[in-house]
Amino acid sequence: MSLVKSKQRVADHGEVFTPAWMVDAMLDLVKDESERIDARFLEPACGSGNFIVRILQRKLAAVEIKYGKSDFERRHYALLALMCIYGIELLPDNIVECRTNMLEILAGYLNLDEGDDLYRAASHVLSLNLVHGDALTMLEQDKKPITFAEWGYLGKGKFQRRDFRLDVLTGSSAFSAEGSLFASLGKHEIFTPAKTWPPMTLSELANQEGKQT
Numbered sequence: 001m002s003l004v005k006s007k008q009r010v011a012d013h014g015e016v017f018t019p020a021w022m023v024d025a026m027l028d029l030v031k032d033e034s035e036r037i038d039a040r041f042l043e044p045a046c047g048s049g050n051f052i053v054r055i056l057q058r059k060l061a062a063v064e065i066k067y068g069k070s071d072f073e074r075r076h077y078a079l080l081a082l083m084c085i086y087g088i089e090l091l092p093d094n095i096v097e098c099r100t101n102m103l104e105i106l107a108g109y110l111n112l113d114e115g116d117d118l119y120r121a122a123s124h125v126l127s128l129n130l131v132h133g134d135a136l137t138m139l140e141q142d143k144k145p146i147t148f149a150e151w152g153y154l155g156k157g158k159f160q161r162r163d164f165r166l167d168v169l170t171g172s173s174a175f176s177a178e179g180s181l182f183a184s185l186g187k188h189e190i191f192t193p194a195k196t197w198p199p200m201t202l203s204e205l206a207n208q209e210g211k212q213t
């Protein structure tokens, strides 16, 4: 695979993709986390997904080992693995490629076709987790503040979603720095979700496909 699309894009956006051997070497530095199904990763300049695709593959290998014997658990934990991966990308073609690449990996692992609820739920999750926007201004393409969905699996087929603004989440690390005026604030006072959703099943998530909420 070429690591550069054009000289102009390198000059304009620093677009040079990371080779697979280097991605793996870097992920090996956080091996345990990269193989933990519910460890959360954010790639703020995700390109077409060289890092996050590999993270997804590592997580899915963990799903297979832990839940490979039960189709129900395997499907739900595979979706949870996807739900825990986030990206931001400035260029429209890259973000589309990135979502496609991630969906292909999940669909290949679970042998899904496009009509499967899980395929549609995953497509919805990817439209939220992989943001077309600017990681520096923390604004989406349409200038709304970037907001990420925090997903959790409650068991028995139900997923939980709470939305957080990225600028609030990143600002909160400065608040809690030692010596800061706000250092004594509890995390609960800082990590207030912008929205909390009722628990949702796979098919409820699938029905959200195409809705940008």
Ligand SMILES: C[S@@+](CC[C@H](N)C(=O)[O-])C[C@H]1O[C@@H](n2cnc3c(N)ncnc32)[C@H](O)[C@@H]1O
Binding pocket: 013, 014, 015, 016, 017, 018, 043, 044, 045, 046, 047, 048, 049, 050, 051, 088, 089, 090, 091, 094, 133, 134, 135, 136, 137
């Ligand atoms: C060096 S490439 C790396 C891509 C990918 N992480 C990889 O390692 O293959 C940097 C990527 O960041 C994107 N980018 C540049 N400025 C950005 C910004 N302010 N916010 C989000 N993405 C940005 C570029 O379009 C490009 O796809």
